[in-house]
Amino acid sequence: MSKECHFDLKQRFYVKISVVTNNLHGRIALLLSKRMALAEEAVMRGRCWGNRILWVCGLTGVILAQAKCALAQSGSTEKAAVSENAQKIDLAAMGSLLQQLQSQVQELNGQVNTLKAQQASTEAQSAELRRELDVAKLQLVALSSEPRQVAPGQIPPSSVAPQTSAEERLAKLEENQQLADAKAAEQNQIKVESSSKYRLRLSGMVLFNMYADRGHVDNQDFPQIATAPGPLSSDGTFGASLRQSQIGLEGFGPTIAGARTSANVQFDFAGGFPDQPNGVSFGFMRLRTGTIRFDWKNTSVIAGQDSLFIAPLSPTSIASLAIPALSYSGNLWAWTPQLRVEHRVILSENSSLLLQGGILDSWSGDMPVSQYSRYPTWGESSGQPAYAARVAWTQAIRGQSMTVGVGGYYGRQLWGYGRSVDSWVGTMDLALPLGKFVEFDGQFYRGRAAGGLGGGIGQSVLWQGSLLDPGTQVDGLNSMGGWAQLKYKATTKLQFNGAFGQDNPFAGDLREYGGSQLFYPHPLSKNQTALANCLYQPRSDLVLSVEYRRLKTFTLDSYANAANIVSLSVGYIF
Numbered sequence: 056m057s058k059e060c061h062f063d064l065k066q067r068f069y070v071k072i073s074v075v076t077n078n079l080h081g082r083i084a085l086l087l088s089k090r091m092a093l094a095e096e097a098v099m100r101g102r103c104w105g106n107r108i109l110w111v112c113g114l115t116g117v118i119l120a121q122a123k124c125a126l127a128q129s130g131s132t133e134k135a136a137v138s139e140n141a142q143k144i145d146l147a148a149m150g151s152l153l154q155q156l157q158s159q160v161q162e163l164n165g166q167v168n169t170l171k172a173q174q175a176s177t178e179a180q181s182a183e184l185r186r187e188l189d190v191a192k193l194q195l196v197a198l199s200s201e202p203r204q205v206a207p208g209q210i211p212p213s214s215v216a217p218q219t220s221a222e223e224r225l226a227k228l229e230e231n232q233q234l235a236d237a238k239a240a241e242q243n244q245i246k247v248e249s250s251s252k253y254r255l256r257l258s259g260m261v262l263f264n265m266y267a268d269r270g271h272v273d274n275q276d277f278p279q280i281a282t283a284p285g286p287l288s289s290d291g292t293f294g295a296s297l298r299q300s301q302i303g304l305e306g307f308g309p310t311i312a313g314a315r316t317s318a319n320v321q322f323d324f325a326g327g328f329p330d331q332p333n334g335v336s337f338g339f340m341r342l343r344t345g346t347i348r349f350d351w352k353n354t355s356v357i358a359g360q361d362s363l364f365i366a367p368l369s370p371t372s373i374a375s376l377a378i379p380a381l382s383y384s385g386n387l388w389a390w391t392p393q394l395r396v397e398h399r400v401i402l403s404e405n406s407s408l409l410l411q412g413g414i415l416d417s418w419s420g421d422m423p424v425s426q427y428s429r430y431p432t433w434g435e436s437s438g439q440p441a442y443a444a445r446v447a448w449t450q451a452i453r454g455q456s457m458t459v460g461v462g463g464y465y466g467r468q469l470w471g472y473g474r475s476v477d478s479w480v481g482t483m484d485l486a487l488p489l490g491k492f493v494e495f496d497g498q499f500y501r502g503r504a505a506g507g508l509g510g511g512i513g514q515s516v517l518w519q520g521s522l523l524d525p526g527t528q529v530d531g532l533n534s535m536g537g538w539a540q541l542k543y544k545a546t547t548k549l550q551f552n553g554a555f556g557q558d559n560p561f562a563g564d565l566r567e568y569g570g571s572q573l574f575y576p577h578p579l580s581k582n583q584t585a586l587a588n589c590l591y592q593p594r595s596d597l598v599l600s601v602e603y604r605r606l607k608t609f610t611l612d613s614y615a616n617a618a619n620i621v622s623l624s625v626g627y628i629f
Contacts, residue, residue: 231595249306259302262626264374265295270618272606277325277375279383280512280582281606281616298324298338299376313351318359320345325377344390355397357413360390363508364411365445365462365482368498370540370554372588374602374622381556384584384606385536387482387500388509392416395443405451409460414440417466418507419478420515433468434507437475441466445482455488468504468516472525476516478504497539504531511560512579512608517568530568533561553587565611581609600624 249255264276269291272278276296301323308316326341328334346359366387372380379388395413402408417434418441424430434441447460464480480502487495502508506515511534520527538556545551558581565578588602604620 251306251308253309254307256305256307257303258305258629260300260626260628261297262300262373262376262624263295263297264299264622264624266293266374266620266622268292268618268620270606271616272618272620277377278604278606278618278620279378279584280579281608281618283614283616296336296338298336300324301343301376311349314349314356315351316347316349318345318347323377353399353401356395357397358394360392361395363387363389363391363443363464364393364395364413365443365464365480366484366498366500366508367445367460368484368486368496370496370538370556370586371542371550371552371590372586372602373590373598373600373624373626374588374604380586381538381554381584382509383512383558384556384582385500385538385558386498386509386556387480387505389418389507391418393443407449409445409447409449411446411462412444413442415443415464415466417441417468417478419468419504420506420508420513432507433470433476434466434478436469436471437467438469439467441478447484452488455494456486457488458484458486460484464502464508466507468531470516470529471522474527474529476504476529476531478502478507478515478531480505480508480510492544494542494544495539496542497537499535499537501535503533505534506532510534510536510558512558512575512582514560514575514579517564519568530564532564535559535561548592550590551588552590555583555585557581557583562611577613578611579608580611583607596628598624598626598628600626 266276268275268278271282271284271288273280273282275292275294277299301321303319303321305319306317308318310316321343322340323343324338324340326339329337329339331337342360344359344361346357346361349356369386369388370380374380375382379386382388393413393415395411398410400408400410417432417437417439419433421432441464443462443464445460445462447458449456449458451457460483462482462484464478464482466478468476468478470476480500482498482500484498485496489495500510502510504515505511506513511532514532514534516529517532518527518529522529536556536558538554540552540554543551560578560580562580565580584604584606586602586604588600590598590600592598600623602620602622602624604622606618606620607615608617609615
């Protein structure tokens with residue numbers, strides 16, 4: 056109801072009240088005049104009429120009071136109507152505001168639900184990644200004690216290296232993901248094909264080595280010992296080579312009796328030189344290793360030509376890949392035809408045991424008699440293989456793996472006229488993480504007639520007189536040696552390595568037999584090598600290295616020769 060309507064009703068009510076009041080006053084005045092006229096006639100009735108007059112006056116007052124009350128009530132009704140109208144207006148505004156707030160709350164609820172769904176998805180992905188990392192950790196713990204080889208396209212590891220930290224693993228996973236994406240984009244390109252339906256993979260590394268030698272060494276591009284200068288020798292040399300480059304093929308076959316089958320073969324170009332001008336730059340291809348594998352869940356059977364599994368570690372270096380670093384300085388090495396069995400035993404969530412055993416071709420370190428016809432070596436002439444075994448224990452410590460292994464080797468050599476020599480070696484290897492960025496690796500051996508395995512600086516047996524004389528006695532040379540390396544991983548792409556190795560044939564044995572042996576013109580009683588290098592791998596397919604190496608070789612009861620080598624290496628991995 057509008058304000059004008061209320062005002063009109065009010066005016067009408069006031070008019071009616073005024074009319075009623077005037078009528079009453081007129082009637083009262085008329086009655087009073089009549090009563091006054093009759094007053095004289097009714098003197099005797101004065102009191103009675105006086106009372107009546109008073110009663111009429113009182114009634115008039117009551118009517119006036121009621122009129123005022125009605126007027127007051129009319130004002131209150133108007134005010135109540137106005138208040139009710141204001142309340143209605145306020146309620147309408149409040150309703151509109153509530154509707155706006157309700158829509159905003161619904162919008163916020165939708166955003167909150169979306170955030171909750173995203174958070175739940177992220178937590179699920181994190182849980183899945185955590186589970187995958189835990190599974191990978193268990194697998195790495197179980198497999199970390201296996202012998203590692205210098206595969207084509209890889210930096211030579213210090214064999215069973217401690218497990219990397221979480222940050223390094225994540226960085227490696229990211230890089231692997233990038234590589235996987237790149238490979239997926241290349242699927243339309245022509246790939247390596249084989250005559251079978253199974254997959255074949257080509258890998259390798261083009262390795263450029265530039266070096267400067269000060270002193271005299273047995274081999275310019277990957278030296279092992281320091282030698283005496285010749286009459287035409289200079290004080291230093293400089294050169295470069297690509298013959299340590301490698302090529303590898305790996306095939307993946309069917310599953311046989313529950314075992315995954317695979318095979319690989321590796322070559323380099325360090326097999327010698329052609330007889331032609333500048334032939335030192337055209338190295339012959341050489342077979343390094345090649346294996347056929349049958350892998351079950353915890354057991355593997357490996358057949359082929361492979362590195363020594365009783366001495367699985369090797370210092371980190373790409374300046375010397377054709378022959379492992381610190382060879383003839385305490386690092387046993389031989390790419391030996393062998394058949395071996397490996398079994399992994401999971402002791403606990405963070406601990407495992409690796410058992411290895413096999414038979415090997417019995418190497419004695421002697422040179423081939425012919426370039427084309429194969430004649431038996433002194434070890435093969437014994438008519439039996441060599442035997443080897445190793446036990447390694449791996450324990451995870453704060454996300455990294457510590458491995459301790461012990462191994463043994465036995466072979467027999469026959470040097471004609473019934474002269475047999477027992478060849479044996481005992482080994483111990485250790486891979487120990489010293490924190491997130493530092494790790495220690497080392498290997499030690501003690502043996503006899505171990506020249507075929509790289510021990511004794513390549514010297515195996517001693518004798519006096521002529522081997523054609525049945526009375527000439529042949530004995531094995533005792534030797535011992537080892538090496539140690541300290542690695543500092545500054546980042547996932549940059550590392551620094553320092554290593555020292557020594558091989559020590561027993562000087563007493565050399566003196567007793569006058570130093571007669573087949574390998575060197577003069578018997579060597581000690582060989583030491585120290586190296587330091589920096590490896591930088593900005594991408595997984597590129598590696599750079601700078602290395603310094605010092606060799607010091609002692610001739611029995613005579614002088615020592617020394618040499619210093621600085622090398623720069625650039626490798627492209629494919």
